[in-house]
Amino acid sequence: MTASYDTISTRLDGNVLSATFNAPPINLIGPEVVRDLVGLLEELSHPGSVRVVVFDSADPDFFFFFPHVDLTKVPEYTDEAAKGGGPGDASLGMLFHKLSQIPAVTIAKLRGRARGAGSEFLLACDMRFASRENAVLSQPEVGFGTSPGAGAVQHLTRLMGRGRALEAVLTSADFDAELAERYGWINRAVPDAELDEFVVGIAARMGGFPRDALIAAKTAINAIGLPTPANVRADAALFQQLVRGEGAQRRAAELFEQGFQTRGRTELGLGEALGDLKAVD
Amino acid sequence: MTASYDTISTRLDGNVLSATFNAPPINLIGPEVVRDLVGLLEELSHPGSVRVVVFDSADPDFFFFFPHVDLTKVPEYTDEAAKGGGPGDASLGMLFHKLSQIPAVTIAKLRGRARGAGSEFLLACDMRFASRENAVLSQPEVGFGTSPGAGAVQHLTRLMGRGRALEAVLTSADFDAELAERYGWINRAVPDAELDEFVVGIAARMGGFPRDALIAAKTAINAIGLPTPANVRADAALFQQLVRGEGAQRRAAELFEQGFQTRGRTELGLGEALGDLKAVD
Amino acid sequence: MTASYDTISTRLDGNVLSATFNAPPINLIGPEVVRDLVGLLEELSHPGSVRVVVFDSADPDFFFFFPHVDLTKVPEYTDEAAKGGGPGDASLGMLFHKLSQIPAVTIAKLRGRARGAGSEFLLACDMRFASRENAVLSQPEVGFGTSPGAGAVQHLTRLMGRGRALEAVLTSADFDAELAERYGWINRAVPDAELDEFVVGIAARMGGFPRDALIAAKTAINAIGLPTPANVRADAALFQQLVRGEGAQRRAAELFEQGFQTRGRTELGLGEALGDLKAVD
Numbered sequence: 001m002t003a004s005y006d007t008i009s010t011r012l013d014g015n016v017l018s019a020t021f022n023a024p025p026i027n028l029i030g031p032e033v034v035r036d037l038v039g040l041l042e043e044l045s046h047p048g049s050v051r052v053v054v055f056d057s058a059d060p061d062f063f064f065f066f067p068h069v070d071l072t073k074v075p076e077y078t079d080e081a082a083k084g085g086g087p088g089d090a091s092l093g094m095l096f097h098k099l100s101q102i103p104a105v106t107i108a109k110l111r112g113r114a115r116g117a118g119s120e121f122l123l124a125c126d127m128r129f130a131s132r133e134n135a136v137l138s139q140p141e142v143g144f145g146t147s148p149g150a151g152a153v154q155h156l157t158r159l160m161g162r163g164r165a166l167e168a169v170l171t172s173a174d175f176d177a178e179l180a181e182r183y184g185w186i187n188r189a190v191p192d193a194e195l196d197e198f199v200v201g202i203a204a205r206m207g208g209f210p211r212d213a214l215i216a217a218k219t220a221i222n223a224i225g226l227p228t229p230a231n232v233r234a235d236a237a238l239f240q241q242l243v244r245g246e247g248a249q250r251r252a253a254e255l256f257e258q259g260f261q262t263r264g265r266t267e268l269g270l271g272e273a274l275g276d277l278k279a280v281d
Numbered sequence: 282m283t284a285s286y287d288t289i290s291t292r293l294d295g296n297v298l299s300a301t302f303n304a305p306p307i308n309l310i311g312p313e314v315v316r317d318l319v320g321l322l323e324e325l326s327h328p329g330s331v332r333v334v335v336f337d338s339a340d341p342d343f344f345f346f347f348p349h350v351d352l353t354k355v356p357e358y359t360d361e362a363a364k365g366g367g368p369g370d371a372s373l374g375m376l377f378h379k380l381s382q383i384p385a386v387t388i389a390k391l392r393g394r395a396r397g398a399g400s401e402f403l404l405a406c407d408m409r410f411a412s413r414e415n416a417v418l419s420q421p422e423v424g425f426g427t428s429p430g431a432g433a434v435q436h437l438t439r440l441m442g443r444g445r446a447l448e449a450v451l452t453s454a455d456f457d458a459e460l461a462e463r464y465g466w467i468n469r470a471v472p473d474a475e476l477d478e479f480v481v482g483i484a485a486r487m488g489g490f491p492r493d494a495l496i497a498a499k500t501a502i503n504a505i506g507l508p509t510p511a512n513v514r515a516d517a518a519l520f521q522q523l524v525r526g527e528g529a530q531r532r533a534a535e536l537f538e539q540g541f542q543t544r545g546r547t548e549l550g551l552g553e554a555l556g557d558l559k560a561v562d
Numbered sequence: 563m564t565a566s567y568d569t570i571s572t573r574l575d576g577n578v579l580s581a582t583f584n585a586p587p588i589n590l591i592g593p594e595v596v597r598d599l600v601g602l603l604e605e606l607s608h609p610g611s612v613r614v615v616v617f618d619s620a621d622p623d624f625f626f627f628f629p630h631v632d633l634t635k636v637p638e639y640t641d642e643a644a645k646g647g648g649p650g651d652a653s654l655g656m657l658f659h660k661l662s663q664i665p666a667v668t669i670a671k672l673r674g675r676a677r678g679a680g681s682e683f684l685l686a687c688d689m690r691f692a693s694r695e696n697a698v699l700s701q702p703e704v705g706f707g708t709s710p711g712a713g714a715v716q717h718l719t720r721l722m723g724r725g726r727a728l729e730a731v732l733t734s735a736d737f738d739a740e741l742a743e744r745y746g747w748i749n750r751a752v753p754d755a756e757l758d759e760f761v762v763g764i765a766a767r768m769g770g771f772p773r774d775a776l777i778a779a780k781t782a783i784n785a786i787g788l789p790t791p792a793n794v795r796a797d798a799a800l801f802q803q804l805v806r807g808e809g810a811q812r813r814a815a816e817l818f819e820q821g822f823q824t825r826g827r828t829e830l831g832l833g834e835a836l837g838d839l840k841a842v843d
Contacts, residue, residue: 216800426774
């Protein structure tokens with residue numbers, strides 16, 4: 001690993017890379033984060049010394065992993081994503097699809113809120129472990145007036161089945177770690193005090209295993225569990241179409257008036273705030 | 282909503298429709314229920330004011346949601362289903378397949394027993410919440426001598442995986458709400474005292490969300506989680522073939538002697554009654 | 563049932579067959595076990611008097627169900643498997659794929675350790691019930707330097723979803739019954755004192771049900787939940803290729819020095835032993 005990134009601090013320990021997102025004030029997924037993620041994935045896409053990557057967040061109060069995309073900069077972060085998703089694929093969905101296939105094992109360690117594309121980033125990783133006491137996942141897109149565009153529809157339906165995926169996506173509700181575990185959104189909810197040690201342990205364990213075996217097995221499981229690029233592109237197109245619509249614009253404007261995308265009550269309790277928006281006739 | 286139905290009472294509150302099945306004495310799925318369901322789905326299949334539908338049962342003791350189809354009237358209810366499932370599709374399976382795709386969100390609220398096609402009705406809904414203390418689900422078809430014909434094979438295998446679906450279907454056993462939740466048959470088992478408020482809450486929440494987002498996301502999830510019409514038709518044909526066989530006829534006759542399809546012990550404990558039938562050599 | 567087997571004792575009770583594996587000292591899956599399994603499946607593949615088969619292990623201390631294949635005899639047991647998997651299909655994977663499709667219901671009752679192909683044998687059965695206090699499942703292949711070759715990649719991804727399957731396979735960790743149940747690896751963890759009665763009960767119940775209904779429903783569920791033969795063959799080929807590699811050979815040699823494949827600490831705690839092997843650069 002040679003590059004350094006503005007919004008991702010990395011630390012290499014043996015062949016385990018820790019990658020910590022740090023995009024103050026609230027870790028929104030904007031052009032800088034996407035640019036840095038494209039760079040990091042480019043580095044990781046060539047088999048090298050890194051065998052396992054652990055992603056977490058530097059948010060000092062553990063309020064936010066990734067709260068969601070920066071809704072004021074959809075065109076800008078989409079442009080950045082285009083540089084990583086592949087020729088002609090200007091979507092976060094295709095970038096995350098690429099993340100799912102890098103020749104290294106990816107672990108997401110979740111403290112704080114991971115909503116929208118934040119949750120979809122986690123879903124693209126190979127495995128997800130969350131603080132039992134301090135984690136929130138949600139796909140708030142439908143509450144805004146659009147549909148998840150970066151993988152949640154594909155992953156959640158495969159992970160938890162049609163009924164629970166419909167509940168998670170259509171209610172846009174906040175899920176705590178316990179319910180997220182029960183539904184299969186995350187691998188496990190781990191007591192907060194044990195989470196770091198747990199993740200360090202399995203990362204080091206896999207870091208000592210033969211790389212070709214890790215990657216061969218990952219590739220075989222991906223062949224069954226990942227959506228097709230066509231699925232990913234269709235979801236991205238639907239998101240892009242609906243997010244520009246009048247309904248989504250009006251609901252976002254109402255939330256911005258309440259302090260949306262700042263470090264405050266609306267972002268912390270976004271699940272509730274969505275339910276309190278003016279009902280659409 | 283303009284029509285009224287003999288076996289379904291409806292009440293519209295904003296854009297949330299409550300639809301309560303009431304087919305005394307035990308809510309069997311017979312020609313009248315199917316006729317009314319065809320009519321209601323026809324109304325709901327045109328995008329209109331209804332955004333969310335909550336289905337429940339009026340059975341006064343909460344004994345039965347839908348215990349199963351009326352086995353004395355298979356040809357009659359099948360004829361009625363043919364009017365709703367599409368040209369040439371004379372099966373409850375295709376009618377329920379259509380239910381899964383109506384442009385409104387469907388929630389099933391379960392108290393009492395939902396067996397056979399009753400369980401399959403629930404599985405066709407978008408989400409299922411059951412009383413923790415007072416709910417039973419089962420697919421008793423194999424115990425009778427046939428195979429589930431209206432969606433359970435497709436839905437259960439996708440929701441709970443091959444091993445648990447084989448257990449549920451091949452044992453024909455009664456599942457309580459706790460086990461049904463653990464296996465993924467229902468979204469959640471909710472304490473009975475909280476169930477109504479819980480369902481009212483999420484129905485109203487989704488009722489305030491933009492319709493096009495709700496339907497777009499539902500359609501995308503259905504594209505992954507629903508079986509194909511060919512799957513549905515094959516299951517229906519298998520049910521029809523086996524249910525007319527000598528084995529199924531003899532077992533049904535034995536159950537009718539014990540009070541099957543009346544408000545009594547055999548229907549309440551059907552899982553046990555099936556196990557007590559004369560073993561087939 | 564007329565044949566008798568060196569490593570499988572069978573007992574027929576009505577139409578329920580008990581088949582108990584007994585291959586001292588530790589029930590390794592070697593040429594004899596595979597030869598006997600091929601014979602038994604051949605008998606069972608013709609619809610006959612056996613309607614339900616319960617598989618368990620005779621290991622006197624309940625230490626081992628099947629710990630895994632005999633790594634010193636891969637060519638030999640593969641040759642035996644070729645006689646059962648179908649023309650040209652020299653793999654345990656195709657043999658287990660055939661097991662999944664025999665015209666009888668198969669139940670695995672697990673006490674002790676089922677690792678590698680031992681776990682894959684269980685996954686090929688129709689349902690799996692494990693002692694809550696005394697069961698361990700794992701896929702240790704990646705820790706050795708290869709990839710699961712006899713069905714685990716296919717079954718686990720479908721049963722527990724991509725994230726949990728990646729965790730189970732890439733960490734090569736030991737799973738106790740409680741976690742295996744939570745992830746869907748087994749149907750249920752049953753208290754040890756109740757396990758025998760529970761399995762006898764559901765076996766007898768299904769044994770009294772009409773055979774054509776059991777088999778029709780099983781076939782319909784298999785059509786959704788089983789992998790294709792091409793998937794099975796690809797996994798088998800990958801296993802065979804990697805297991806012959808230098809990495810896998812070196813790691814196996816290190817384990818043999820520690821008492822691997824004998825009745826001792828290394829086999830009992832194989833999950834831990836794999837983590838303690840020399841890390842691969």
